[in-house]
Amino acid sequence: MNDQDNLGNEDYKDLGIKGNQTSQIIDLELIEAQKLIEEGKFEKSLSILKNNQESKVFTEFEEININVIRSTALLRMGDFQEAFKYARKANELSQIKEDSQGIIDSLINMAMALCNLGDLDKSDEFLNKxxxxxxxxxxxxxxxxxxxxxxxxxxxxxxxxxxxxxxxGIKYSQKGLEISKKIDDKFLIAKAYFLLGILNTYVDFDLDLATKYTNRSQKIAEEWQFDFLIALNLVTLGSIELLGGNLDQGLKYHEQALSKTSLKYLRLAIYNNIGNIFSQKGDLENALKYLKKGLNLAKEVKNTYILTSTIGSIIEILVIMDEIEEAENYLLKLKEICEKDKNEVADNQYLLCKALVLKTSPRIQKRAKAQKILEQIIQEGALSGENTIKALINLSELLIDELRMTNNIEILNELDLLISQLLNIAKKRNSFWILTETYLLQAKLSLLTLDLKKSRKLIAKAQQTAEKHGLNLLAGKISLEHDKLLKELHLWESLEESATIQERIKLANLTEQLENMQIKRGIEDLNLSEEQPVNILIITEGGNPLFSYSFVEENIFESHLFGGFLTTIDYFIKEVFSEGLDRAIFGDYTLLMEFIAPFYIVYIFRGDSFYALQRLTYFTNSLKNENSIWKTLIKNFEFNKSLKLDDIPNFERLFKDIFIEKSIILRKG
Known part of the structure; x- marks a missing residue:
């Protein structure tokens, strides 16, 4: 039984507490200690309390206040274990003296400490009382x-x-922010913005809103020198960068956070995050170094969940590095912890790591055992969503290996079931990176059955998902994948039934995709290039050209090619773009198309499509938003009359800004 299990269980209605039975701070130095907390000078407040307790004798009511003030200061510094200890002392004294204010304050402080220590149910109970x-x-x-x-x-x-x-979470944080502003409590205002920042970063996944709230919290925290909040906000800003794929900037924020705190809990979390960043960068030596630093702190913190998850991360890295003997040693340590603590979450972590180690064996028996364990973890998925995701990815890899060795096409049905589970979990958890990469994995699996249209639709869906959630580097990577597939369409179409499964797996880069998903490998340099504009067309729903603008001389974009495109425009509309695809190949050129009723806007260019698609979207939105341009387009459409550039004021300026001078701001891949 935990220390907190016997606390706060009394029915305070039976204590006969009256409103005047509260401890009042009379000692001037205690008043000063309380004031220092409001000013964010937590260490100075603790110093005053310590000096006074060594030199004075206090009443029991004053002792209650001392312990409440001390626990409040420790909470705001992030030392939750010590904060709970002093809040508990205040609670015990308050119950003896029937001090209503002391009971309230001690319960609130215990609840805050337990919330951060992971005992959410007990925290809830104390808050309600x-x-x-x-x-x-x-x-x-x-x-x-x-x-x-x-x-x-x-x-x-x-x-x-x-x-x-x-x-x-957002509802409570917004309400708390409103009250905190009303009473002008700077720490609580900063904390409310911090909560809104982490909720939008990790749960609701609105990175723009998360950045706005976190920066607001940071501004107040820096002004009032709330060092613990400063460090927390830096971790949040670093995580936002990581989720957006910006590993270097994410690393910088975490390194800054390290310099702002000496608290073991927070430093442990930062070490683990930095380890994961280096893992995504492919620097496994540094990943291991920081995870081991985290492990040393985890042993001091004595939290089973943190300890086992840190060891689990180390084992995962060692398996990737093919350091199996060392991985097995850590697996034994993990087993010892599980046998001692009898913790379900820890047991789940041990099973996953055991499967990862067994999976590395060339022996069929051990790999079969790994498969059985992974299936068990998936079946018991409610225990740990993150581990279930890892189990699904690793089991998919085992099945791909089996498919490669046996050519048994029925294995694809099993893979489809795993993919469906992975998509469901990713959606429920708002794990948009996993969701996007899973769509890409699904697209590559469709190539194995030569379903090229399905594969392209899934790649388009993956890119749209990445763009919607601000995963710009991932969106850029997927756009390149789509461009590559378009260039290889003839190759895939020529394979038909002649190519073996092994050849298709290799050509689809399936193994690399699964490896990327296992370690959440980041993207650091895509070398995306600006496209070369060739032509813009505005075509009616019936397939009739309303407007055409060429960015090149006619002899470059040969007139017979252009004429050939116009004669096949119905094919592109019906067979390509109506299927949810956004691009096609026409000779050496790429075509992008967007629909804005009653027009299809077609952009023809050479080169990568990532920035080209953004320009086309910006252009399409501009047509709709510029009232004079839109009215002219609709009028000419109604009279079935073609347009020239000088028929519409400011039309040429729009083309130059977007496609020639390229002065609009784009998302960088």
Whole structure:
């Protein structure tokens, strides 16, 4: 049983507490210590408390206040274990003295500490009891009521963050922010913005909104020198960069965060994050170095979940490095912890790592055992969503290996089931990186059955998903994949039934795709190039050209090729773009098309399509948003009359800005 299990269980309605039975801070130095907390000078506040306790004798009511003030300072510094210890002392004394304010404050502080230590149910219980008592002894208009209400509500927001409930978490955080602004508590305002930042980063996945809120929190935290919040915000900003694929900037933020805190919990999290960054960069030696630093701190922190997950990350890296003997040694340590602590989540971590080690064996028996374990983890998926995702990816790799060795096409049916599970989990968890990469994996699997149209549709879906959620580097990578497939269409079409499964797996780069998903390999340099514009066409739904603008001389884009395109425009509309595809190849040229009723906008160019697609989208939106341009287009459409560039004011300027001078701001891949 944990230390907190016997706390806060009394029914305070039976204590006979009256509103005037509260401890009042009379000692001037204690008042100063409380004031220093409001100013963000937490260490100085603790120093005053320590000096006073060594030189003075305090009443029991003053001792309650000392422990509440100390626990509050420690909470705001991020030392949650120590904060809980002193809040518990305050709670015990408050119950003896029937001190209602002391009970409320100690329960709130214990709840905040437990929330950050992972005991969410107990934290919830303490918050509800403190809230009930608060409503009975304070008026809602009282400043003391509002301050405590703000803390309770923000802590509920934090609990919902840990539970992955974005809607409730954001609701509580917004309400807490509103109250905190009303009472002008700078720390609570900064904390509310921090919570909104992490909720939008990790749960609701709105990276632009997350950046806005985190920067607001950071501005206040820096002004008031809330070092713990400064470090937390830097970690959030680093995570936002990582989710967007910007590994170097993400690493810089985490390194800055390290310099802002000496707290073991936070440094441990930062070490683990940095290890994962180096893993994504492909620098496995540095990944291992930082994960081992994290492991040393995890042993001191004595949290089973953190300890086992850190060892698990080390084993995963060692397996990728083919350091199997060392991986097996860590696996034994993991087994010892599981046998000692009897923790389901730790057991799940051990099973995954055991499967990863067994999977490396060339022996069929061991690989079969790995497969059985991975299937078990997937079946018990509720225990750990992250481990279920890893199990699905690794089991997919085992099945691809089996397919390569046996040529048994029925294995593809098993893979389809795994992919469906992976997509479902990714959607439920808002894991948009996994969702995008899974669509790409699905596209590559479709190539094995030579279903080229399905493969292209899935690649287009993957790119759209990445772009929608700000994964710009990943979107750029997928765009290049799509361009590559278009250039290889004739090769795939010529394979028919002649190519073996092994040849198709190799040509589709399936093994590389699964490896990327296993270690969440980042993308650092895509070498995306600007396209060379050739022509813009505006075509009616019936396939009639309404407008054409050429960026090159006619002899470059041969007139017979252009004429050939116009004669086959119906094919491109019906067979390509109506199928949800956004691009096609025509000779040496790429065609992109967007529909904005009643027109198809076609962009013909040479080169990569990533920036070209952004320019076409910007151009299409501009047509609709520029009222004079849109009215002229509709008028000419109604009279079936073609347009020239000088028929519309500012039309030429629009072309130059977007396609020639390329002055619009694009997402960088």
């Amino acid at each position: 403190s809230e009930d008592l608060l409503r009975r002894i304070y008026s809602k208009s009282d400043l003391e009521y509002q301050k405590r209400e703000a803390i309770i509500i923000l802590t509920k927001g934090h609990i919902n963050f840990y539970r992955g409930n974005a809607e409730e």
